Amino acid sequence: MEAEITIGMPLYNKRKYIEKTLESVFNQTYQNFELVISDNHSDDGTDEICQKYAERDKRVRFFRQKENIGALENFKFVLDQARTPFFIWLSGHDIWHPQLLEKLLYSFKKSKDSDLILVFPKVIAPSLNVEYKWLRGKDTSHIDNPIERYKIILRPGSFAVYGLWKTEALRKIKFRKTIVSDALILASASLIGKFKIEEEAIFYRTINHPPMNRKSILIRQIKNLYPKNKIYEVAENITSQKYRDFVYSLILAFELMKFILGSVKICLSADKLNKNITQKEKIYLALWSILSIPYFLHLFRYPENKYLQVYGKLFESLYKIKRFIYQRWEK
Numbered sequence: 001m002e003a004e005i006t007i008g009m010p011l012y013n014k015r016k017y018i019e020k021t022l023e024s025v026f027n028q029t030y031q032n033f034e035l036v037i038s039d040n041h042s043d044d045g046t047d048e049i050c051q052k053y054a055e056r057d058k059r060v061r062f063f064r065q066k067e068n069i070g071a072l073e074n075f076k077f078v079l080d081q082a083r084t085p086f087f088i089w090l091s092g093h094d095i096w097h098p099q100l101l102e103k104l105l106y107s108f109k110k111s112k113d114s115d116l117i118l119v120f121p122k123v124i125a126p127s128l129n130v131e132y133k134w135l136r137g138k139d140t141s142h143i144d145n146p147i148e149r150y151k152i153i154l155r156p157g158s159f160a161v162y163g164l165w166k167t168e169a170l171r172k173i174k175f176r177k178t179i180v181s182d183a184l185i186l187a188s189a190s191l192i193g194k195f196k197i198e199e200e201a202i203f204y205r206t207i208n209h210p211p212m213n214r215k216s217i218l219i220r221q222i223k224n225l226y227p228k229n230k231i232y233e234v235a236e237n238i239t240s241q242k243y244r245d246f247v248y249s250l251i252l253a254f255e256l257m258k259f260i261l262g263s264v265k266i267c268l269s270a271d272k273l274n275k276n277i278t279q280k281e282k283i284y285l286a287l288w289s290i291l292s293i294p295y296f297l298h299l300f301r302y303p304e305n306k307y308l309q310v311y312g313k314l315f316e317s318l319y320k321i322k323r324f325i326y327q328r329w330e331k
Contacts (some may be wrong), residue, residue: 007035009021030101039064
């Protein structure tokens with residue numbers, strides 16, 4: 001029997017967690033899958049463990065990158081290897097409930113809605129005793145209008161990306177190298193089809209780094225996106241905390257602008273993802289993105305960063321007139 005689901009695992013230095021994660025895959029009640037692992041040139045022995053699993057089970061295809069290609073490229077690499085109608089990503093430090101694949105696939109197959117392209121699980125962080133209830137707001141299975149789906153989905157906080165996808169839909173999406181790139185993947189996908197949460201499928205999120213504020217999280221994402229960027233190496237080696245923060249503030253402001261530009265590009269080419277979207281709706285979405293994203297990314301909550309303050313104030317002024325603009329477009 002041919003595999004029905006491809007599990008994509010992009011990895012980098014996960015030796016501490018990888019065996020428990022892999023065991024949660026092989027302990028699934030649903031076994032008709034292939035597992036594609038791409039080690040992003042780890043230096044902690046992650047590749048050695050993965051190679052052993054590949055030798056044990058013919059469903060495992062293991063790749064080791066010759067150099068660190070960056071986190072986003074590694075995520076795309078495992079997707080490109082998929083040969084099945086369904087696809088799901090799994091991080092190398094997280095754990096699946098034994099019935100996760102079974103529940104997600106059943107939820108897909110029992111649905112009569114051909115527009116459904118993603119079913120995602122409930123996410124729990126056991127170490128924090130937290131269930132991410134805001135994920136329920138990502139369920140757009142009841143919304144037929146792609147414009148309204150986009151406005152709901154384009155927010156930070158993107159664990160829904162770790163759900164079960166229709167592979168053909170996911171392959172239509174352009175992966176844009178920005179911070180919070182998974183949010184742009186979901187935003188693009190929302191224009192193609194609907195998302196549904198499956199409460200009976202459970203994904204356990206393992207926190208593998210110390211608590212961080214939002215600015216630190218974004219900086220970490222930038223480093224993971226561009227592992228060989230000389231500018232970031234220089235910034236890391238600046239001995240003065242004041243000047244290092246100054247350089248990172250400039251980098252962060254630039255990357256935030258790239259994120260907004262990426263979202264605008266998605267809006268202006270939305271008809272390529274969904275032929276039913278009109279020119280007027282494309283412009284409306286682009287305006288909505290420009291005016292709304294600074295709030296989603298909390299640009300107005302970095303009082304120590306004068307560059308983001310200026311940027312935030314500019315868009316805060318524009319934000320005040322957005323209701324008028326939307327009303328004009330909707331007439």
